[in-house]
Amino acid sequence: xIGCWREIGIAGNGTCERLPEMIHCRNCAEYSRGGRELFxxxxxxxxxxxxxxALAAAKERAKPGILSVVVFRLNAEWFALxxxxxxxxxEQRSPHTVPFRTGATFTGLVNVNGELLLSVSLARLLxxxxxxxAPPVRPRTCVVTRERERVAFPVDEVLGVRRxxxxxxxxxxxxxxxxxxxxxxxxxxxxxxxxxLLDEEKLFATLGRNLSW
Numbered sequence: 162x163i164g165c166w167r168e169i170g171i172a173g174n175g176t177c178e179r180l181p182e183m184i185h186c187r188n189c190a191e192y193s194r195g196g197r198e199l200f201x202x203x204x205x206x207x208x209x210x211x212x213x214x215a216l217a218a219a220k221e222r223a224k225p226g227i228l229s230v231v232v233f234r235l236n237a238e239w240f241a242l243x244x245x246x247x248x249x250x251x252e253q254r255s256p257h258t259v260p261f262r263t264g265a266t267f268t269g270l271v272n273v274n275g276e277l278l279l280s281v282s283l284a285r286l287l288x289x290x291x292x293x294x295a296p297p298v299r300p301r302t303c304v305v306t307r308e309r310e311r312v313a314f315p316v317d318e319v320l321g322v323r324r325x326x327x328x329x330x331x332x333x334x335x336x337x338x339x340x341x342x343x344x345x346x347x348x349x350x351x352x353x354x355x356x357x358l359l360d361e362e363k364l365f366a367t368l369g370r371n372l373s374w
Contacts, residue, residue: 237294
């Protein structure tokens with residue numbers, strides 16, 4: 162029944178008998194089928210014109226020297242990664258522990274849209290797990306990917322996508338750059354906050370070492 166999620170699912174009264182098993186409608190085949198039918202429908206001339214204008218505007222904004230990043234908070238510290246690495250930012254998911262495998266960095270497995278992903282603690286990996294700071298405002302689970310590696314990690318807050326001029330990036334202080342747990346390649350200011358841009362090469366290399374069993 163296409164559209165059932167609006168009647169008896171998460172957007173309806175929640176009485177669907179499959180909902181306790183599926184947790185969320187997006188994990189159900191009916192929801193996926195509805196999505197495919199939505200995207201497979203013929204596009205109207207108005208819609209095509211709207212998307213052509215949007216794509217043209219996006220190209221105009223993609224200026225050289227501008228870096229698109231997602232800014233997020235781990236305890237008291239703010240970090241950023243390139244937007245291109247992000248697959249999804251979703252509601253916080255609790256990981257399911259894996260016997261004899263779960264540790265400081267690897268926290269277990271999380272279900273994101275029906276896919277089981279490795280869940281890691283960036284706060285522990287970056288050494289900011291005990292940095293204090295404000296409590297979680299809108300905790301989220303971020304999913305990032307690089308060279309077919311896909312992992313999920315919880316954050317305490319997501320500030321959103323920001324475009325940063327590369328000229329505004331400042332080198333990380335020597336004391337930070339030489340820290341054993343440091344993965345910050347540069348710093349920049351965003352909405353009055355000091356944000357550390359993470360070195361994705363070093364970050365994924367460290368994750369690979371921590372996740373190799």
